[in-house]
Amino acid sequence: MENDTQEITILVVDDEAELREELLDILTFEGFHAIDAANGTQGIEKARSESPDLIICDVGMPDMDGYQVLESLQKDSATATIPFIFLTAFADHANQRRGMSLGADDYMTKPFTKEDLLTAIQARRDKETRRKLQQLRVLSQRLIDYQEVERDTTAGYLQDEVLSLLSGLRLILNNEETQINAGRRASLDQAMQIVDNLTQRVQGFIHELRPLMLKHVGLAQAVSWLCQQVSNQYDIDVDLNHRDITGNIHYEVELAAFRILQEALLNAGKYAETDVINVKIWTESQMLFMEIIDYGIGFDLTQALNDPNTHGLLTIQERAASVGGYVLVQSLPKEGTSVSVGLPYEAITIPPLSLGSLSVSPLFSIDAAKKTPTSALPSETRATVIIAEENDLVRQGLRSILIGEGNYAVRAEVQTLRGLRNLVQDITADLLIMSHTLSESNIAAFLNEIKQLRPDMRVVILSNYPQSAYAHTCMVNGADGYILKQSGTRALLSALERIEHGIHIVDQNVQPEREERRARAESEDEAYQSLTRRERETLFMVLEGMQNTDIAEKLVISPRTVETHRSNMMRKLGIRGQAALMRYAVNLGLISPETQS
Structure with missing residues (x-):
């Protein structure tokens, strides 16, 4: 057994000493921390002092029966939510209904087997797990809602206060323009340029905080704007391919998609050390799908999840879960990171x-x-x-x-x-x-x-x-x-x-033996190792004689992006010209000499 069951305390309340000892032995053997009480009064005291995770209580006890024990515990907020299983020799429905109406989680009829006991405990554990996760789900949704309210409030302040001040300042500068001499013209132009730049940046912040374009012109236009903003901010080629974004997609789902894409792109821009990010968005079977792929340095998923300073992955995950969707993140060192997202048209529970x-x-x-x-x-x-x-x-x-x-x-x-x-x-x-x-x-x-x-x-x-x-x-x-x-x-x-x-x-992408021989040869070349996955793909397609337009069509990217990959690849390999590239490939064993001729 794993050690985690040792942290689970189960209280057994039964006046039959032999049965009580048998239950304690079973539970201890299974790895639980088992404690007991010989009657109802002791059971209530133990429940309040020990705060067990589960109570197994006999119904028929002399001083205080199981129903009275449960009623007493239900009146105390400290013990009211402890899962409760009845043990009884009475199998009639009336007794079961009474126990369940009081708040019991399950009913076990004597005699029972070890398997019956463990199955009942497992069912209560699953129920408690679902309850805890539902609480987390509600809390997560409230935090998301609060975050959106805060963003909207901040955007409103920027719109009403800061932009108004900048607009007023520009009017003053425009008025000054007609009254100054030529010597001050350059300073005035510089001041107006600063105001214009600030205005543009504030408007950008407002759109990031409050994506009104979602409501006004739809998801496709909002996503296009976002990709352009990230491209400008980080000097990265964000290659967007959105097709068939049709159907009646709920606004909450569109907002979740926008926020997920925003978080993924900003993380890639800050940390991926990449020149290009591919974004694909499409709809199919009443689902909205997104795929965000960078070709950067990658990262260790487990380490990122355990890092208290890393919130991006969990933010993306929670956003998707809040509308009933899913996120799958894959990352490999030197290969980059891919984020796959699936969201239903309607926000579901x-x-x-x-x-x-x-x-x-x-x-x-x-x-x-x-x-x-x-x-x-x-x-x-x-x-x-x-x-x-x-x-x-x-x-x-x-x-x-x-x-x-x-x-x-x-x-x-x-x-x-x-x-x-x-x-x-x-x-x-x-x-x-x-x-x-x-x-x-x-x-x-x-x-x-x-x-x-x-x-x-x-x-x-x-x-x-x-x-x-x-x-x-x-x-x-x-x-x-x-x-x-x-x-x-x-x-x-x-x-x-x-x-x-x-x-x-x-898997069809498992390398055949000849590919492995080539991979071993490639591992000996440091320049080749510095290439990203997309740059390697471009290299092999160039060696096959494909043109930029053909490569773009096959990789579902733009010819301009292909040219970027091609230039980066040639620069990293220290090669100029097609002939030098072919010689390099032959020397490394990527192609045969016959191919070169």
């Missing part, structure tokens, strides 16, 4: 568990696994899934995609190898989607272990490694699929659907 982990540990958690109650699963689903992924953000995005777009039922989520081992002992699923890095040191042995325990469960490996050796090791040891984490949503869902039907899938 998602069941709290659909939010995944909001970087807040659930109150109840065994083996860092989160089981989804059967009642919370979609009624029409194709397959059940277990997600094993150590990164909170990736796990949340994957879960949202599987439920929202793939119509899968996520049975459980786990973030440690030990937790996964314990979990599959208890439950199974049609698919296990597992991060390669969860068992990177001995993936072969673990796959064999899983397949022996659950031979009918199909195992899909999600990996950052495109080398065929990794894929080969996984597939020959029992994996049913090997998919790169860089794959898009459609590619992932398509692969999972085929794996469901017994087809073994290896």
Whole structure:
């Protein structure tokens, strides 16, 4: 068992000493901190002094029965919200209705098994987790609303006070213009230029704080303006491709999309150290999708999430969750960062568990696994899934995609190898989607272990490694699929659907052996290593004889952006001219001498 169950205190209230001791033994063995009380009066005292996370209480006790215990606890604000499970020898509905009407969370009829007890506890834990997450959801939405009010207030002040002062100052300067001599003309022109620049910047701040263009001219125009502002501010080529932004998209969703894009672009401009950012926006199946890709230095997702000074990722995540959407962030050093967003046309309320982990540990958690109650699963689903992924953000995005777009039922989520081992002992699923890095040191042995325990469960490996050796090791040891984490949503869902039907899938972007030989040769060249992913793509297309317009069409970017990549690539390689580029490629082994001729 993981240590986190040691922090969970369960109070057992029962006048039968033998049964009470048996319950304490079971709970202690399962890793809980178990305490007991021999009657109702002691139970109330223990509840107030120990503040347990869960109470299991017998109904039929002599001095004070379970109903009276619950009524007394409900009257005290300090104990009123503690989850409560009744133990009873009475199985009639009248007694159950009485207990539930008083606020009990569950009813267990004696005799019961260990499995019955643990299942009831797990259900209460899941319910408490959902309650806590719902509280976070409400708090998050209030903070977002407050933030928008503050932005609107600040924008109003800038509009009414600062712009008015600047306008008045410019009128005064205009009036002075007719009364000054030629010697002061230059100073006046300079002052007017300063006023004009300040006015322009204040207007920009107002638009950033209060995006009125969303209401006046729509999302497409507001996004175009935002991309141009970021491009000017950071001297970056923001390449925007927005198509088919149609449909009746709710204003709250448009505002969330604008804020997410704003946060992503500003973060990229400040930290990515890139020359170009690609932005794609489109609508499909009553959903608004965005993809923001920079080709900068990248960053460590886990480190960023744990950094108290880093708020951008969580801000984006909360914005999407507030309207029922999802965000998937992927980043690799020297490769850059991609942010994929999916938002429904209408702002909807998602069941709290659909939010995944909001970087807040659930109150109840065994083996860092989160089981989804059967009642919370979609009624029409194709397959059940277990997600094993150590990164909170990736796990949340994957879960949202599987439920929202793939119509899968996520049975459980786990973030440690030990937790996964314990979990599959208890439950199974049609698919296990597992991060390669969860068992990177001995993936072969673990796959064999899983397949022996659950031979009918199909195992899909999600990996950052495109080398065929990794894929080969996984597939020959029992994996049913090997998919790169860089794959898009459609590619992932398509692969999972085929794996469901017994087809073994290896991601099409896994490098064949000849590509790996080339990759090893490339690793020896420092200049080549300095190229971004997009610059490398441009390099290979140039070597294939493609023109800028052809490259632009294939990469869905503008010819001007292609020329930027091409110039940067040639500069970093220290090469001038096509002939020198071909010689470099031959020497590095990127192409054969026959290609050069």
